[in-house]
Amino acid sequence: APRIAVLALQGGVAEHVAMLESLGAEALVVRSPRSLAAAAADGLVLPGGESSTVDRLLRRFGMREPLIELLDGGLPVLGTCAGLITLAEVIRDPAPGQQSLGLIPMTVRRNAFGRQVDSATETLDSALGPVKAAFIRAPEVVSVRAGVEILARRGTGVDGDGPIVAVGTGQAIALSFHPELTGDTTFHGEFLRRVRAAKLDGVQGR
Ligand code: GLN
Numbered sequence: 001a002p003r004i005a006v007l008a009l010q011g012g013v014a015e016h017v018a019m020l021e022s023l024g025a026e027a028l029v030v031r032s033p034r035s036l037a038a039a040a041a042d043g044l045v046l047p048g049g050e051s052s053t054v055d056r057l058l059r060r061f062g063m064r065e066p067l068i069e070l071l072d073g074g075l076p077v078l079g080t081c082a083g084l085i086t087l088a089e090v091i092r093d094p095a096p097g098q099q100s101l102g103l104i105p106m107t108v109r110r111n112a113f114g115r116q117v118d119s120a121t122e123t124l125d126s127a128l129g130p131v132k133a134a135f136i137r138a139p140e141v142v143s144v145r146a147g148v149e150i151l152a153r154r155g156t157g158v159d160g161d162g163p164i165v166a167v168g169t170g171q172a173i174a175l176s177f178h179p180e181l182t183g184d185t186t187f188h189g190e191f192l193r194r195v196r197a198a199k200l201d202g203v204q205g206r
Helices: 014-022 032-038 053-060 064-072 084-086 184-199
Strands: 002-008 026-030 043-046 079-080 090-091 104-109 121-128 131-135 140-144 149-153 164-168 172-175
Touching: 002 014, 002 032, 014 026, 014 184, 026 032, 032 064, 043 064, 043 084, 043 184, 053 064, 079 084, 079 184, 084 090, 084 104, 084 172, 090 172, 121 149, 121 164, 131 164, 131 184, 140 164, 172 184
Parallel strands: 002 026, 002 043, 043 079, 079 172, 090 104
Antiparallel strands: 104 140, 121 131, 149 164, 164 172
16 A cells, blocks of 8 residues: 655644545654654645644754655655645745745745635536535635646636646645545545556655
C-alpha cells in the first residue's frame, strides 16, 4: 500500500486519514522531522486549517526545510484549503510574516469567499467529473502560470470564468475546498493513482 504522510501540526487531519485508508493507503500522521523521516512516505497530504498558523508551526517544529527537501525531490502532494495556500508560490494577502512552500507557480487569495458562516457544500463540475465540495473560509487561485492545470472552477465548468478552486501539476494537486468532509473520493483517488505511478518511477520520500 502507498504510504501517505499527513501533516498534523494543526487542522483537519482525521478525515484525510480516514479517506486515505478507505482507499487502501497507509496514512501516517507526521508532526516532527523525525516522524516525517520515519514515515518514508510515497506521498504527502497538507490538510486544511489556518495557513498562517501552519506556517508558524512548520518553522517552530523544524518541518519547513525537510518538507521543502522532499518536495524538491518530487514527492507527490495533495493540499486542501490551507494546504493549497501553503503550496502556492505567491500569497496575495499573507498574514504578517507568512511564508509558503512555493511549490506551485500560482497566486492565491485567502478567505476569498467570505466568512465561516458563508461556508457551503456544493457540487463542482471538475475536470475529473462532478465533485461534492465543502468550502470553509476558502482561498481562491487568482492566477496560474505555466505548467499548472485548472481542475475546477466554482460555479462554472473548467472552461468557464468562475473562480479557480482546484489545480494540478505533474507533482501536486491543490484544492480550495474539502472533499474529505463530504466523502467525495474523486481527488484523493486521483492523488493515490499518481502516487502509485510515481512509486513505480522510483520517487520516494526517503
Ligand atoms: N482561511 C484559512 C487560511 O487562510 C483556510 C481555511 C481552511 O483551511 N478551511 O489558511
